[in-house]
Amino acid sequence: MSESHTPPSGSARLNTGVAHNARVWNYWIGGKDNYEVDQRVGDHVASINPVIRDIARADRDFLGRAVTYLTRERGVRQFLDIGTGLPTADNTHEIAQRIAPDSRIVYVDNDPIVLVHARTLLTGTREGATDYIDADVHDPDAILERAAGTLDVTRPVAVMMLGILNFVLDTDKAREITRRIMAAVPSGSFLVLTHPTYDPEVGGELQVPAMEFWNANATPPITARSAADITAFFEGLDLVEPGLVSCSQWHAASDSAAAVPQYGAVAVKP
DSSP, X not given: OOOOOOOOOOOTTOOTTSEEHHHHXXXXXXXXXXXXXXXXXXXXXXXXXXXXXXXXXXXXXXXXHHHHIIIIISOOOEEEEEXXXXXXXXXXXXXXXXXXXXXXXXXXXXXXXXXXXXXXXXXXXXXXXXXXXXOOTTOHHHHHHHHTTTSOTTSOXXXXXXXXXXXXXXXXXXXXXXXXXXXXXXXXXXXXXXXXXXXXXXXXXXXXXXXXXXXXXXXXXXXOOOHHHHHGGGTTSEEXXXXXXXXXXXXXXXXXXXXXXXXXXXXXXX
């Protein structure tokens, strides 16, 4: 196990006795903002599904490529990052503001440890804006209302939903959340999404037993979905090439990038 330090507390919602996704994910990508319980559960999940650390790293790399593409190639200057997770190197605002210092970013999460870290570390350029709101993906109206304090929702927004809809267990509810958020942003906005899958085409056979263990021993509960179910989240949007693929292969530097059982895609609102 890697060395960990005690993450900051100060919230009644902070439960250090149960593994939590934000902290376990941090452990998988080599961070130190996690507890021993997160490491134990993370290691056991990895023993069931040995590619889980590859998934975590691929998801993070996808974020970097997607934000770079949208900022540099598509001129996006506003990002709504829902399900931020614990800050690490090259967060959304750092990538976007490195290319366009006037970029405006709103992070959304409801984990108390993420909240403490975000308010301390997620500071941006003077020319742009970086904000954090404490809200739940299950309440899209609250997210939109509060994000409008920093973002100009009459101008295009890139909605980032990386590894977050898998915590909305009801697929119809997940679709409705996505539709509600994308309906509130104008033409030219983007949806950027990653989601775990059990599809064997990308090596997802071990996702289900790993998630069964996770749901019995950690929080919040999670689900995987098929490519067809994930594609439905982009209804009414135009997928950017190459469409829905393993997130490790989306705009990858090499054609030989290995697939991981986590789909990723970017789509634009016509």
